Every structure is written in structure tokens, then in C-alpha cells.
């Protein structure tokens with residue numbers, strides 16, 4: 001229940017205020033102080049939801065108290081009580097952070113509405129802080145999910161480039177074989193960028209039928225084609241102020257490529273079935289496992305779009321080219337999988353790790369993760385070379 005401090009040197013006014021507040025809610029916890037110095041001590045020791053504070057008082061006046069408290073508890077609402085000749089000071093106090101002021105003698109309706117509003121505001125601030133803390137925890141969890149494990153020279157170089165490009169708005173094209181971590185690289189760039197508290201919208205261009213990709217990217221108007229039952233924003237609009245990750249861009253149809261090119265050139269999009277253009281501020285990251293230069297030669301990918309998306313090209317090497325990352329990846333996945341399954345973390349013998357390092361890993365890190373999961377479920381503890389021979 002709300003905890004309120006009344007700071008007022010006149011005992012009779014304190015009594016009136018206290019009675020009004022108790023009538024409003026019997027559960028209010030109310031403390032009283034008769035000067036600013038005592039009030040400051042109370043505020044330092046307690047967690048108040050509201051301070052109702054006279055302006056003219058001995059020792060320390062209300063304005064001085066407000067100044068001191070606002071320096072370390074800026075969210076604590078103050079309702080100032082102004083007498084004759086202190087209205088100007090009360091207005092000044094509002095500028096310095098007080099929530100409201102009431103005149104002496106306190107009017108019941110005016111006081112109660114100020115108290116209710118101030119307590120509502122305090123509650124909102126509290127809810128907001130709770131949400132923002134939850135957000136921070138969630139963000140930590142997400143960035144853990146996208147942690148890039150490995151200390152090979154090539155991965156260190158990639159991490160280095162990520163740190164350099166992330167704070168800029170430059171478009172990055174991420175290439176590399178399936179399962180090497182291209183999506184992880186895209187998330188890492190977004191997480192480290194100033195857009196990280198805005199959305200990162202992902203589009204898997206290979207998974208969307210070519211006749212739907214334009215509507216997916218740019219949105220559509222109701223009735224613009226069969227099945228368009230209502231207006232719908234596209235991914236470009238949804239990613240406004242944030243990042244749009246075009247995964248498997250090598251699989252995008254030529255007509256969608258032309259529209260994407262226009263959107264990137266002009267920073268504007270229009271929904272399918274509409275002439276209206278909307279400006280968007282989107283950072284585009286793109287990835288593919290296809291060789292885009294080859295695709296350009298074959299006439300399946302627009303060269304002008306390639307140049308637009310690949311201001312920086314980040315090549316993620318296959319796992320077989322960085323086998324020294326395998327031990328760290330095994331231990332990372334083994335912890336992650338044990339957490340997911342709610343089971344004990346299993347170790348791998350040195351021989352088992354060496355055997356896994358000798359594999360080809362055509363499916364790259366995704367394949368390694370699956371193998372570790374299979375071994376954790378089926379193998380002994382520690383997991384041995386024999387387990388690998390039996391289950392892989």
C-alpha cells in the first residue's frame with residue numbers, strides 16, 4: 001500500500017491532511033515530519049510513494065528539500081503546499097520536478113485528485129522500470145542465444161569486422177556455406193548496433209513462394225489479390241528504424257529484386273495495390289549460401305542489387321576450415337543442450353573430441369550441434385570415441 005510523507009510545520013494542517021488521506025484509503029501508511037531536515041532523514045531511510053510538502057518551514061524549506069531529493073530520487077512525486085506569498089515558489093518547484101501544488105488551506109477535492117494522479121504516476125514509473133528490467137534480462141538471454149563461439153583466427157577476424165561495422169548503418173552481405181553461422185552474424189551486427197532496441201525483422205526469401213514475396217516485403221492493400229482480406233504492412237515497414245535481414249537473398253525472384261533495389265535506392269516502399277509511398281529507415285543485412293557472382297553471370301541475380309547490398313562482404317568459412325573451434329563448440333553445445341533437456345552436462349573424452357575434429361562437417365556447425373545432441377542422448381558419460389563410432 002502507498003507510503004506517504006507529510007512535511008508541514010503546522011500541526012493542525014498535518015492533522016487535516018492526514019485525516020483526508022485516511023478517509024481516502026485506510027491502508028495508506030503515513031509518516032509526518034515538521035521540518036525539511038527531519039523529512040530528508042525520513043526520505044533517506046524509507047521508500048515513499050509520495051511526499052506532500054509545505055514550502056515555508058523552519059530549518060530547511062520545501063524548495064531546498066525538493067532540490068536535495070530530486071538529485072537522488074527524481075521519480076519520487078512531490079505535492080507542494082503553498083501559502084500566501086509562495087505561489088511563485090510553488091510554480092518554480094514544478095519546474096524543478098515537483099508533481100503538483102495545492103494552496104493552503106487544502107481543498108479536499110483538489111488535494112485528493114493531486115494525490116491520486118501522483119500515485120498513478122508513481123505506479124506507472126514502477127511498472128515501466130519492471131518492464132525495462134525484464135527487457136534487459138530478455139536481451140541478455142537473446143544475446144546469449146546468439147553468442148558466437150570459437151577462437152580461430154578466421155572467427156576472430158569476423159568478430160572484429162562485426163565490431164567495426166555494427167555501429168554504422170552500412171549494408172553487410174554475409175556469404176558462406178549452409179549452417180556456418182550467417183544468421184548468427186546478422187544478429188550479432190544488429191545487437192551491437194544502435195538499432196538494437198528496435199526490431200530485427202528476418203525474411204527467409206527461399207521459404208516464400210515467388211508470387212508472395214513482394215507482398216511479404218512491401219505489404220498489400222485489401223483486395224489487391226485473392227486472399228488479401230485486409231491491409232497488411234510489409235517487412236520493410238515493420239523493420240522501420242531497425243534492421244531487415246534478407247536471408248537466402250540468392251533465391252529471390254528477379255521481379256522482387258527490382259522492387260528491393262528501388263526501396264534501397266529511394267528509402268521508400270509502396271504496398272502491393274497502392275500508389276502511396278512510405279519512407280522507411282531500415283538497415284539491410286543480407287545472406288546467402290549461393291555464389292552471387294555466379295548467379296549474376298547466369299542472369300538470376302541483378303548486379304546492381306548485389307552492389308547495393310554488399311558494401312561490406314563478410315565471408316563465413318566452413319567448419320572444416322576452422323577445426324580448432326570444434327572443442328569450444330562441443331563444450332558450448334553440450335552445456336546448451338543439457339540446459340534445454342534439463343539434464344546433466346556430459347563431458348567428451350580427448351579422443352572423442354579429436355575424432356570429431358577429423359570429420360568433414362559438410363553441414364557445418366548446424367550438423368555439429370545435431371551430432372552433439374545425439375551423443376548426449378545416446379552416449380555414455382563421458383562420451384567416448386566408441387560412442388561416436390556407434391552413433392554417427
Ligand SMILES: Nc1ncnc2c1ncn2[C@@H]1O[C@H](COP(=O)(O)OP(=O)(O)OP(=O)(O)O)[C@@H](O)[C@H]1O
Nearest residue numbers: 147148149177178179180181182183184289365366
Ligand atoms: N560460432 C558459433 N557459435 C555457436 N553457435 C553457432 C556458431 N555458428 C553457428 N552456430 C549455430 O549453428 C546453427 C546454424 O547457424 P545459422 O543458422 O546462423 O547458420 P546459417 O549459415 O545462417 O545457415 P543457413 O545457410 O542454413 O541459413 C545455429 O543453431 C547457430 O546457433
